[in-house]
Amino acid sequence: MLLVVGIIICFTHIFATIGSSPIVLWHGMGDSCCDPYSLGSIIKLIERQLTPTPYIHSLRIGSNIEEDQLNGFFMNVNHQIDYACQLLNADKNLSKGYHAIGFSQGGQFLRAIAQRCPNPPMLNLISIGGQHQGVFGFPRCPGDNITICNYVRELLRIGVYESFVQDHLVQAEYWQDPHQEATYRKVSVFLADINQERIFNEQYKTNLLKIGNLVLVKFLRDTMVYPNESEHFGFYAENNTSKIIPLRESSLYINDLLGLKIMDQQSRIKFLESDTNHLEFTDQWFIDNIIPFLKD
Structure with missing residues (x-):
């Protein structure tokens, strides 16, 4: 390791x-x-x-x-x-504040920054393909990382919720198995925590509400993130991968555990889409949809 x-x-x-x-990026x-x-x-x-x-x-x-x-x-x-x-x-x-842009898993990592580290202040959080309700699948390997990805798949197969895997494999830490929800909530070392699914942390909600806008980009033809609705805070229903629970019907939203309901009512959550595969957007799409949130 x-x-x-x-x-x-x-x-x-x-x-x-x-x-x-200033702008902060996380790949x-x-x-x-x-x-x-x-x-x-x-x-x-x-x-x-x-x-x-x-x-x-x-x-x-x-x-x-x-x-x-x-x-x-x-x-x-x-x-x-x-x-x-x-x-x-x-x-x-960055002392006076910054805009944050996270790409794929960098999206939920920067959200954790907003929740846990409010200083320096985050102005807008832009999540481009971030998996905010996790993933249930590892179908395609990015770039030239085939050997690494095969190793990751094997670890996930062996036991995604085993303590060693949870502690040392990034993708296991935001893996949510809809057929093992109780186990996920109990042992997930990252996602279950930042999504307030185990112990409620009032500071997470307070801190996230400090940002200006939460911009969520979903890729409509995504072949990497399953389900792609996770990029808009949606996820499979418990024990049913044929049904998606969208954000506004989720307990996270209904109970307003992160302040997302408040932000939504204030029109501070922007639900954007790209009719492409994962992270495959054009320069013009980025200029039209993302650049406006980077202007003061």
């Missing part, structure tokens, strides 16, 4: 530009902070669209890009959140 020796930041500017709110599974063809292209797109050019802080979990990529599979999510919180607190450019 990977031993993490450090966490550093990959960023595009040394000093923040006055008059433009998805199998990706890294600084790949020029993934987040690197997003950074360049944002820089072309916003004037003045904003300070952009792309989280890198590890001492190099390889560690960052591997930690997206094998570093306990709670440890990742703790380290990321320390990095954000130490970054003076």
Whole structure:
């Protein structure tokens, strides 16, 4: 198992530009902070669209890009959140607030940041394909990570809710089996906690309500996230994978455990869609749908 020796930041500017709110990015599974063809292209797109050019802080979990990529599979999510919180607190450019954009699993990780680490303040949280009610399936491997993904699948098969798997496999920590809901709520080390399914934490709700907008992007042709409705906080009904419970019919919303009902009533939750596969959006779609939330 990977031993993490450090966490550093990959960023595009040394000093923040006055008059433009900073932006924090968190990549998805199998990706890294600084790949020029993934987040690197997003950074360049944002820089072309916003004037003045904003300070952009792309989280890198590890001492190099390889560690960052591997930690997206094998570093306990709670440890990742703790380290990321320390990095954000130490970054003076973020002290007055920042917009956050999470890609795939980076979406729910940044939501955990909002709930657990309200300082520096998060202005808008943009989740692009984040699995906020978890996943129940691991169908396709991103990029060149076939060997790693096969290992992950084997661990999930052996026992997703075994303590060793929960403590060391990222994807197991947001795996929700609708046929084992009681077990999931009892042993899930990450998702069940941030979704208030075990012990209610009033601070999680208070902190999430501090953000301006929660922007949720669902990919209509998603072949990676099952069910893709999780990207809008929907999920399978208990013991029934033929039925989806949308956010507004869920106990999370009805009991307002995270303040999502309040935010929705205030029109602060934006439900966006892309008629494409997972994270396969065009530059123009990003410009039309995401850039407006990055403008002060």
